[in-house]
Amino acid sequence: MNHGAAMKLFNMRDETTRRQVFWLLKRLTSYSLWAKKRDDWEIFARAYENAVKTWPSSQPEQMLADNLPRIYGILSAYNKGLDELRRGYRFVWRQDEAFDQALTDYHVVAKYLYPDGDYWERGIQEAPYPPKVEALNLLMRRSEYVGEHAACEVPASGRATAHFTAAGALLNPKAYVFPFYQLSFPVFPEVLPAVPQPTNVVVRSGDTVPIDGIWEPVTITRGKVLGLIPVGATSSENVGCFNYLVQGTRAPRMTGAFNESSGHAEDIDVSWCLLWKDDRYTDGLIPDESEYFLTAPETTSYIEPDTVIPAVRTGEACPATGHWQAKGHPEHQVHVVKGAVMPDLVIKDWSDAGKVHYVEWTLLRQDKEGR
Incomplete structure (x- = not known):
């Protein structure tokens, strides 16, 4: 994605954009969304198993039985993760933990769903699947959401950067369209809650994140004697999309502007300011989260x-x-x-x-x- 273009389309200093991204990050890390992912995955798992067991051997379309252990392993990971999340434990998104593993394995299943040479080559779907296979593919895709990896741990090593540099990764409709399928664009409530004012909790890229929640990447400017800002005071300026960071992980770097001389975008260190502490479900209660699954008005897509x-x-x-x-x-x-x-x-x-x-x-x- 062209991050520069996305920033022009969806400016993180625009109030509507800020509210939409904030709401989406809460949705993508909600118990209700992950419970729905789990339920939709079980429907797919049963349908896939049924296809393996009942499709006649005489027909050309055959589903691999070898995928079943991984498919049911994903279901087990969802169950394990939900048991923790319903008590307010969000380590399930850390590297190799339940939800992180479920997403990793999901992409393997999606990649090898139907590795038939007429439709697939080297892990990439090259042509529309036959109708029977496509029906299973659509069931599988019902459990997929753009941005579902929002809370997954960004590896501390290597060149990995924050999941979302620009808001377009979540708000641009083109991010929901793929070569052979399309995911549903979220339906926002009529009134979006305001984004909380920044707290005084700030960490730098590479620091350990102290609190689960939604964080804003900023540059912090110290006050100068002759400046308009009082001596010792600071001002902060947004430098990208909000991200959800999990306690105990390393605060990530951001993807910066494209560098013409080097031929690639530079990774930059930023300050992360806590906007919202996520303490949902710590009391053992799951609130009404139906606003995350609103249906579009009666219009065709x-x-x-x-x-x-x-x-x-x-x-x-x-x-x-x-x-x-x-x-x-x-x-x-x-x-x-x-x-x-x-x-x-x-x-x-x-x-x-x-x-x-x-x-x-x-x-x-x-x-x-x-x-």
Whole structure:
């Protein structure tokens, strides 16, 4: 993601942006969201196991039984993590702990869900899955949320930086669209609570985080004798997106501006100021968190294709985000984002060998703008 562009679109000094990011970070670290992830994962696990056991061996689509131990291991990790979180223990997001491990294993399952050479190569899905497999894929994706790794520990070693440098990683609708699937954009409540005033709890990158909660990256300027700020006072200025930091972890660095001479973005040390201490669930009670699962107004997420949008061929730029169908091959559909290159198609011939075809694509269903 182009962090500079994201910062222009979603300025962390804008009050609405600040409120939305604050609300999203509370949602992504809530008991209710992780309980829903767990329940949706169990539905997928049962469906996957059923496919392994009952799909006839005569059909070409077969699901790997080897995935089942990892799939049920993820379910166990969710159960273990929820048992701790419901008592207010948030170490479950630390490296190799329950929720961190669940997310790590999830990406392995997603990567190897259907490693068939006609649809997959070197861990990357290359074509839309067959309908039966896609149904399982959609069940699996129901447990996935953009930003779900918000509270996961950033490794103290290496070049790892804070999960969110710019708010666009959470607020840009494009962050929710992937080559072959799309995740739901969150529905915000009509009135978003104000962001708390900064506390006097401040740590630097590399320091141990003393409190679970939402922190703001800032630069702190000391007062000068001739300045407008009283001598000894300080002022702070936002330098990026809020992040959720877990007690006992190391405060991370941030990804800075792109350096033209080095050819990459520089990692920078920042000060982290505590905005909100997370003490949810420490009393053993789970409050009403239904606001995190509001449904959108009665409008469809899609619109009829614009009649002026022409068919395009393999290799051409996609003129509109939506679902496209290969001409002459109605069973082959793909979701493509505007500006991306239209794909080719691998089709088996009479000898059962896969051949690459350059095809013409027509728009079936166009995504509504802003979704």
